[in-house]
Amino acid sequence: xxxxFSHVLVVGGIIFALGVxxxxxxxxxxMMVLGIEIMLNAVAIVFxxxxxxxxxxxxQTFVLFILAVAASExxxxxxxxxxxxxxxxxxxxxxxxxxx
Amino acid sequence: xxxxxxxxxxxxALSVATLLPFVAFLLILIFTRKRPRLSASLAIxxxxxxxxxxxxxxxxxxxxAGPVQxxxxxxxxxxxxxxxxxxxxxxxxxxxxxxASICFLVQVYSxxxxxxxxxxxxxxxxxxxxxxxxxxxSVSPTILQLYIFWELxxxxxxxxxxxxxxxxxxxxxxxxxxxxTRAGDVAFFIGFLLLFLHxxxxxxxxxxxPAASATMSPAAHTLAALxxxxxxxxxxxxxxxxxxxxxxxxxxxxxSALLHSATMVAAGVYLFARLFPFFSMSPTAMEIFLAIGTIxxxxxxxxxxxxxxxxxxxxxxxxxxxxxxxxALGAGGYFAGVFHLTTHAGFKAxxxxxxxxxIHRYGTNDVYELGRSGAxxxxxxxxxxxxxxxxxxxxPPLSGYFSKEAIVGSMAGLPNPFWLAxxxxxxxxTAYYSFRLIxxxxxxxxxxxxxxxxxxxxxxxxxxxxxxxxxxxxxLIILAAVTVVLGFLGNPLEHFLLKSLPGGAVAAGASAxxxxxxxxxxxALGLAAAGTAxxxxxxxxxxxxxxxxxxKIPPLYRLFAERWxxxxxxxxxxxxxxxRGISYICxxxxxxxxxxTIDGLSEATIGSGRIAAFLQSGMIQYRLLVIFAVxxxxxxxxxxxxx
Numbered sequence: 002x003x004x005x006f007s008h009v010l011v012v013g014g015i016i017f018a019l020g021v022x023x024x025x026x027x028x029x030x031x032m033m034v035l036g037i038e039i040m041l042n043a044v045a046i047v048f049x050x051x052x053x054x055x056x057x058x059x060x061q062t063f064v065l066f067i068l069a070v071a072a073s074e075x076x077x078x079x080x081x082x083x084x085x086x087x088x089x090x091x092x093x094x095x096x097x098x099x100x101x
Numbered sequence: 102x103x104x105x106x107x108x109x110x111x112x113x114a115l116s117v118a119t120l121l122p123f124v125a126f127l128l129i130l131i132f133t134r135k136r137p138r139l140s141a142s143l144a145i146x147x148x149x150x151x152x153x154x155x156x157x158x159x160x161x162x163x164x165x166a167g168p169v170q171x172x173x174x175x176x177x178x179x180x181x182x183x184x185x186x187x188x189x190x191x192x193x194x195x196x197x198x199x200x201a202s203i204c205f206l207v208q209v210y211s212x213x214x215x216x217x218x219x220x221x222x223x224x225x226x227x228x229x230x231x232x233x234x235x236x237x238x239s240v241s242p243t244i245l246q247l248y249i250f251w252e253l254x255x256x257x258x259x260x261x262x263x264x265x266x267x268x269x270x271x272x273x274x275x276x277x278x279x280x281x282t283r284a285g286d287v288a289f290f291i292g293f294l295l296l297f298l299h300x301x302x303x304x305x306x307x308x309x310x311p312a313a314s315a316t317m318s319p320a321a322h323t324l325a326a327l328x329x330x331x332x333x334x335x336x337x338x339x340x341x342x343x344x345x346x347x348x349x350x351x352x353x354x355x356x357s358a359l360l361h362s363a364t365m366v367a368a369g370v371y372l373f374a375r376l377f378p379f380f381s382m383s384p385t386a387m388e389i390f391l392a393i394g395t396i397x398x399x400x401x402x403x404x405x406x407x408x409x410x411x412x413x414x415x416x417x418x419x420x421x422x423x424x425x426x427x428x429a430l431g432a433g434g435y436f437a438g439v440f441h442l443t444t445h446a447g448f449k450a451x452x453x454x455x456x457x458x459x460i461h462r463y464g465t466n467d468v469y470e471l472g473r474s475g476a477x478x479x480x481x482x483x484x485x486x487x488x489x490x491x492x493x494x495x496x497p498p499l500s501g502y503f504s505k506e507a508i509v510g511s512m513a514g515l516p517n518p519f520w521l522a523x524x525x526x527x528x529x530x531t532a533y534y535s536f537r538l539i540x541x542x543x544x545x546x547x548x549x550x551x552x553x554x555x556x557x558x559x560x561x562x563x564x565x566x567x568x569x570x571x572x573x574x575x576x577l578i579i580l581a582a583v584t585v586v587l588g589f590l591g592n593p594l595e596h597f598l599l600k601s602l603p604g605g606a607v608a609a610g611a612s613a614x615x616x617x618x619x620x621x622x623x624x625a626l627g628l629a630a631a632g633t634a635x636x637x638x639x640x641x642x643x644x645x646x647x648x649x650x651x652x653k654i655p656p657l658y659r660l661f662a663e664r665w666x667x668x669x670x671x672x673x674x675x676x677x678x679x680x681r682g683i684s685y686i687c688x689x690x691x692x693x694x695x696x697x698t699i700d701g702l703s704e705a706t707i708g709s710g711r712i713a714a715f716l717q718s719g720m721i722q723y724r725l726l727v728i729f730a731v732x733x734x735x736x737x738x739x740x741x742x743x744x
Contacts, residue, residue: 025725033722095720095722
């Protein structure tokens with residue numbers, strides 16, 4: 002491996018932190034889903050790096066699973082966002098407090 | 102093996118030839134979609150370089166002793182890897198040259214044909230994608246790589262059939278082509294997985310060697326051969342998956358010339374030739390291939406007899422000629438099949454391109470209409486189409502004559518005379534339907550022709566204009582010259598091709614081609630002349646009514662015009678099994694089981710939510726923040742053992 006594993010961890014960590022920031026701070030449902038996606042991908046990067054570091058295919062298999070889960074998550078998430086937008090006419094998460 | 106320097110230059114030339122059109126595809130789609138002229142010059146420039154490279158490779162290959170193979174390993178881990186590279190031998194270099202030259206000619210022709218179309222750039226992008234995929238397919242060293250590019254040419258076929266996507270029939274035809282070829286490809290996929298399980302190896306030279314059949318039982322060998330043949334049936338539109346090809350004529354005419362007659366549909370036959378030694382080790386499978394080829398050949402010729410749509414006649418004729426090639430290969434005539442593939446690519450592309458000129462000028466696909474509008478006044482396409490039709494019917498000295506004689510010769514070498522009879526019947530029908538069309542086109546009857554059915558109005562978006570005729574004429578002239586000359590290259594080509602086969606198969610092929618030439622040769626020629634004479638009697642001579650003998654027998658006419666009810670059968674099958682069977686069950690499952698469960702769950706959730714609603718403020722982001730904070734604290738606790 003040309004790139005040291007620690008660098009992969011640092012990149013993954015930075016991207017994960019960006020994802021957390023995006024999910025927590027942005028007042029927009031779509032941006033929140035985007036943040037969650039970014040976090041998932043950060044984890045996938047670390048998995049792929051670890052797979053190469055220990056020469057073990059399990060990590061890459063896991064990345065494929067993460068991709069599938071992320072795709073279905075986006076499909077369901079966007080569907081729910083569209084529904085929520087039709088109900089309330091807004092993307093602001095603080096408007097959705099019916100469960101309270 | 103060859104010297105090191107020749108090896109390197111061959112690999113470089115191949116990489117350039119196969120990658121450059123793909124680069125053009127990407128550049129056009131990303132950067133130059135708004136600038137049609139630049140897109141076209143990019144695509145044509147790329148394909149010109151590819152053509153030059155493949156001609157160089159042909160020159161290099163003539164001097165080479167053995168095949169050149171070069172591959173890199175992809176996805177290498179855990180003791181498994183996928184080799185990706187090139188296999189350059191006589192057969193692949195021949196296919197490469199055929200594909201590159203027809204691609205080049207058709208792309209030049211399209212400059213005139215597609216001029217002014219709003220999707221001009223998109224068209225050239227897809228054409229480049231096709232050129233790249235098809236050339237890589239030709240030089241694939243493993244079945245897996247071949248399969249990947251096999252699917253890519255299928256994709257570009259889908260995109261180009263549905264090119265005029267505003268037209269409902271075009272999108273439907275694209276979908277039909279995609280689904281039907283995919284049905285064959287599933288069999289192909291299972292077939293090579295079976296091979297992989299038995300031999301642990303998908304490399305084409307290894308499969309063609311004696312080791313592959315030694316490791317498999319004869320039954321498994323036959324099963325794998327039959328399953329792989331399923332892919333060939335789908336791609337080359339053979340029986341029973343033949344009805345997608347006539348519908349594919351909804352695409353632009355140059356697309357039909359390139360993909361659906363000369364190169365892509367011939368990929369199936371090419372795969373057959375590629376794995377010929379492997380297939381020929383299973384006599385049962387070869388017998389079945391022979392039967393499938395014969396059935397498709399005869400069925401499609403009967404359909405061509407009654408069609409009024411000029412492109413559909415050539416489409417049926419393509420199925421029929423591909424059937425001829427599969428018959429020849431199934432009978433052991435390796436050279437006959439590949440030679441017919443080469444000559445057919447030339448003259449069938451020519452037929453389509455000529456028809457394209459007429460359709461472009463007069464805006465209709467109907468042969469009678471074209472004849473009445475005065476199609477014969479256009480000298481170059483008229484002369485070319487007559488030449489190409491004569492080559493298709495197998496008249497000397499045109500290229501089709503030589504290849505068809507080779508096929509009939511290999512049929513005559515078989516012990517069972519039925520195959521020879523079927524091939525001769527095919528020769529007769531081919532001559533009949535080709536010259537029926539030619540006579541209707543050249544000798545129109547303004548008042549007497551049968552009335553035009555409503556469904557055959559001008560339905561192509563490219564209707565009547567005269568522009569671009571010059572740029573369209575040159576490819577016609579070049580292809581016509583090739584059609585005249587190519588047949589005389591038969592003998593050198595045979596020596597060139599047979600070098601690439603292992604010894605046993607060569608002997609089998611040669612013996613099949615050597616025997617029985619004498620009288621079957623004259624019989625084929627006589628029957629072609631008889632077919633033409635019948636066409637002259639019914640469509641050509643002075644008082645002829647231009648009504649074929651089939652049209653006088655209504656039930657037979659309906660059978661042929663409805664494509665032997667194959668489409669109806671598929672429609673019924675889809676309706677009964679998929680619409681009313683599987684999708685009904687799925688619908689009920691979705692409604693009762695899944696929806697019921699989710700409704701139940703959500704009602705339970707609502708109920709319990711009411712109870713738990715005291716506890717929260719309903720602000721989701723605060724909760725997210727708390728979750729992350731807790732997780733950070735927990736990870737600090739676990740990793741650093743603090744607190």
